[in-house]
Amino acid sequence: MTATADAEAAANELTPLADYLGSVLRRLRALPPLDLDLTQAHGNVLAEDVVAPHAFPAFDQAAVDGYAARWEDISGGGRGPSYVPAPSGTPGGRSIRLNVVGDLGAASWRPVRLTPGSCFSVAAGSPLPVAADVVVPVEWTDQGMAAVEIFRTPKRGYGVRRAGEELPAGTLLARAGTYVSPALVAVFAATGIGHVVVRPSPRVVIVATGDELVDVGRGSQPGQVVDANSHALTAAAAEVGALAYRVGICDDDPEGLRGLLEDQTLRADLIITTGGTGTGPGDMVRRILSRREGGRAGPVTFTDVALYPGTALGFGTVGAEEVPVVCLPGDPGAALIGFEVLARPAIQLLAGAEPVFRPSVRAHLLETVSSPGGLREFRPAHVAERRGGGYTVQPLRGGPFTLSGLAEANGLLVLGERVTTAAAGSTVDVLLLDRRR
Structure with a gap:
């Protein structure tokens, strides 16, 4: 059997991503509602x-500063107004004079009524006098106090907001x-x-595991790896709207890990661990949480999913309260991709949000890319809108494992399990990330 055939056979043993997500999300329920x-x-x-x-507005009110009047008085249909010569350059060559019988502000509450030939000076938001059906803007007048000259006639209803006009x-x-x-x-x-x-916003606790981990503020050395994951995943959970808590680093100690997770169930609606999901000698999370006890399966099931990067994912519950736990890989790029495809939808579902997945678009691929057969790949990319409509997508260098690519990306190019090569000019699916820059 060739190496390619071996790879394809191994991929065929993996669980399709869609099937895995469906099985996980069906086990989750939105959090109980709160009256806030x-x-x-x-x-x-x-x-x-x-x-x-x-209703909103709750009453008839002025939408602009000006003079509340009867439209028939300022349009020439009434008998009350006086016509006077308009200032030089005024359209129509004449103005209309009305008596100003009072001032109304937003705090005015006594009902008043207009009589023919009169108006009220009004501030935006103030109640309208009875019979008023137009507000003449201040700048269309001479801004008189006892009497006002109106140089331009607005349409009937201008400057007026009726009760319930926007929201009955x-x-x-x-x-x-x-x-x-x-x-x-x-x-x-x-x-x-x-x-x-x-x-309520889900309370999400993030735990990084591994004897090799050290906290931020220093560089990695042989035998030591700076914990980037717990910081990144805490930020990712907060971006979704969760109340995110970073616990920090937990060594590969079975009792220590069990005790830590048990303690965190008291304040968590979801726990996310990172690291130790594989089958290597140092992958303690999988070994501990999947261990059978008393003839029963472990609280967490680890599944090899047809996902690239980050094949190994875990999901289950821990503690007497059966708090859901998501176990992500230790590689930073794989952890962030795993968060996008598994943890983020779980948080959205707990929060009662719809839809639970990010929006996606079909985009024109600008560069030929290859992809491992049998795996659904999520690759950092830059998406842009085309001038004539639609989208283009440019894969970012370095592939899906690169943190720099993820930092620059505003989308994730999605290549299906049957895709080994996607040619430039073809149409592909792209998940849209938050664009805040």
Whole structure:
């Protein structure tokens, strides 16, 4: 049997990524809902539909600073206004004079009514007088105080916001599963909502394992590897919206690892470990968490998945509370890819967010790339929108294991299990990462 045939045979024994993800995500449930004060709801996902209890705007109001008037008075249809010569250069050659009978601000509350030939000076947001159907902007007038001359006539309804014009009472403001953004907080507040029912942000604990690990602030040496993973994964979990806690480094000590994980179940909705998922002599996480005890399988199942990079992944539960645990590889690039394809969707599902996967696009490949057969590869890439529509994607140098490529990427090029070569000019799938730069 040739080396290629051996590789293909080995790949055929791997679990397809889609099957693995489906089996994992079906075991997870969204966290129980909480009723939160509006000021605490931002960043969470709604657990229930939200309906406006009150209209917005709540009353007829001025949309601009100016003069609230009857349109028939300023259009020439009424008998009240006086017509006077307009300043030089004014369109139409004449202006309209109205008596200013009062001032209204946003805090005004007494109802008032317009009479023919009169107007009120109003500030944006102030209640409109009864019978007013237009607000003339200040800059279209001489800004008079007792009487005002109007040089331009707006259309009927200009500068006016009617009660319920934007959001009538009973409007569905947001559906369950919607992310609570700052703008949505404003909508809720404006329609009289003070509390909403949301899914809480998942509490995610990150643990790095390995005797070789040392903390940041120094360079790696033979026998020592700087722990980049726990810092990167904590940042990745926080980016998704989780409450992320970095525990730090745990040595390859069976009792120490078991005790640490047991302790963390008290404050975690999900635990992520990194390192030790393989079958080598130093891969203690797999050995410890998959060990059979009392005739029962271990709490975590490790699966060799058709994924590149990072074939070996683990999932299960730990502790009496059966807190979900995701076990990712120790290589930093493989750990970050594993987070994207497994841990991130798990966090989204716990948070009740929809969809759980990142958006993807079809893009025009700018460079020919090769890929290992039988594995679904996720490669760092740069995605750009084409001027005529659509997208292009440029693979970044170094392949999927390079941290520098992941740092530069705004997308992940996805090459399926049957793809060994993707030619320049072909159309490929790309996951879109957060573009914040």
